[in-house]
Amino acid sequence: MKTTVFLGAGASKPFGYPLTAEILPAIRRRLGVEAALFGGNDIEHAAEARLKLLLPAVLPGFYDEALELPMITDLLSLIDYSLAAGRTLIPGRPAAHLLELRTLLDWALLSVIEPDSKSALLTHPLLESFCNWLNAHGGASGEPIGVISTNYDIAVERKLFSPYTSHYAVGQVFDFGMRWRDPDIFGLYSPPLQPAYRFYKLHGSLNWLRCENCEHIYINTFGAISNLAFQERSVFNTCDCGHGPLSTVLVAPSMVRDVREPNLLGIWTHALEQLRTSQDWLIIGYSMPAEDIAIRSLLIRAYNGSGRTRPRIRIVQRDESRSTLSRYKQFFPDCEYLTGGLEGFLQTA
Ligand SMILES: [Zn+2]
Numbered sequence: 001m002k003t004t005v006f007l008g009a010g011a012s013k014p015f016g017y018p019l020t021a022e023i024l025p026a027i028r029r030r031l032g033v034e035a036a037l038f039g040g041n042d043i044e045h046a047a048e049a050r051l052k053l054l055l056p057a058v059l060p061g062f063y064d065e066a067l068e069l070p071m072i073t074d075l076l077s078l079i080d081y082s083l084a085a086g087r088t089l090i091p092g093r094p095a096a097h098l099l100e101l102r103t104l105l106d107w108a109l110l111s112v113i114e115p116d117s118k119s120a121l122l123t124h125p126l127l128e129s130f131c132n133w134l135n136a137h138g139g140a141s142g143e144p145i146g147v148i149s150t151n152y153d154i155a156v157e158r159k160l161f162s163p164y165t166s167h168y169a170v171g172q173v174f175d176f177g178m179r180w181r182d183p184d185i186f187g188l189y190s191p192p193l194q195p196a197y198r199f200y201k202l203h204g205s206l207n208w209l210r211c212e213n214c215e216h217i218y219i220n221t222f223g224a225i226s227n228l229a230f231q232e233r234s235v236f237n238t239c240d241c242g243h244g245p246l247s248t249v250l251v252a253p254s255m256v257r258d259v260r261e262p263n264l265l266g267i268w269t270h271a272l273e274q275l276r277t278s279q280d281w282l283i284i285g286y287s288m289p290a291e292d293i294a295i296r297s298l299l300i301r302a303y304n305g306s307g308r309t310r311p312r313i314r315i316v317q318r319d320e321s322r323s324t325l326s327r328y329k330q331f332f333p334d335c336e337y338l339t340g341g342l343e344g345f346l347q348t349a
Pocket residue numbers: 211212213214215216239240241242243
C-alpha cells in the first residue's frame with residue numbers, strides 16, 4: 001500500500017503557524033513595534049520604513065483597527081494583477097515602488113510564518129506522534145511515504161531530518177523532487193533511487209534559496225534560510241556558481257499565482273505521479289478553496305489517472321463544514337471526511 005499525505009495550512013496550525021487570514025493582522029501587529037518584523041540591522045530597518053510607507057499607500061485603511069483587514073491573498077492578487085497588466089495602485093509613485101512593495105510583502109510574509117520557539121517544536125508531542133505515524137506508513141518497510149505540502153514552514157521535515165547529522169545524510173533518504181545544492185559543502189545531490197521519504201513542497205520552502213544564474217536550489221536541512229535573500233551579499237547567500245545574493249522560493253498566496261520556476265514545475269510533476277500511484281490519500285488541513293486552481297487541477301488529474309481502483313481518500317479537517325465537504329465530494333464522491341484535526345486523526349489512527 002502506497003500512502004501519500006497532503007498538507008495544507010491547517011496541518012501547521014497546531015504547531016503555532018498562522019493561517020492565511022492571520023498573516024496580514026500579524027504583519028500589522030509587528031509593524032507597530034520597532035524592529036519586530038524584519039529585525040534591527042540597517043537593511044532591515046530601511047525595509048521596515050519602506051513597508052510602513054508603501055503599504056498604506058495601497059491600503060489607506062491598513063492601520064484602522066476598527067476595520068477588518070483583507071486576506072493577504074486579496075492584497076497580493078491585486079498587486080500581482082497590476083504588475084502583470086502594467087498598471088499601478090499608487091499614483092504619483094514610480095512603478096518600481098509597487099514591485100518593491102511586493103518584495104517587502106514576501107519578506108514580511110515569511111517573517112511572520114516562523115514561530116518564535118522554533119527549537120521547542122522538535123519536542124512537540126503532536127509533531128512527534130505525526131512523524132511516528134509517517135515513519136510507520138513508509139520508509140524502511142518498502143514503499144517510501146509521500147508527503148506533499150503547500151506550506152512554506154518546515155515543522156514536519158525538520159523533525160524528520162533530526163536523526164541525520166548532515167545535509168548529505170538527509171539527501172540519501174529524502175527525495176525532494178529535484179537536484180539540490182548543499183549549503184555547507186560543494187555538493188549537488190540527485191534524488192536517491194530508493195528514498196525513505198518523497199517530500200514535495202509545491203509552493204517553495206523557508207529552508208530553500210534559489211540561484212537566478214544556474215537555477216539550482218539550496219536546501220538547508222537544519223532550519224530556515226529564506227531571510228538571507230534580503231540581506232547584503234555574503235558567503236552565506238552566494239551560490240557555488242558565483243552568483244549572489246540568492247533568492248527565496250516562495251509561491252505566495254495569490255489568485256494570479258504563476259508557477260514557472262523550473263524546479264517547482266518538476267516537483268509538481270513528481271507530486272502528480274506520487275498521488276496518481278498511491279492507493280491511500282490523506283489530506284490534512286486543506287479546504288480545497290476555489291482560488292487554488294492549480295492544486296485542485298493536480299488532485300483531480302491524479303484521481304482520474306489512478307486507474308480502475310480509486311484511491312482511498314481521507315480528508316482531515318478541524319471542523320464540520322458543509323461547503324468544504326461539498327467541494328471534495330463533488331470531485332471525490334467516496335472520500336471520507338474526518339473532523340477533529342490532526343490531533344483527532346492521530347488518536348484514532
Ligand atoms: Zn548558481
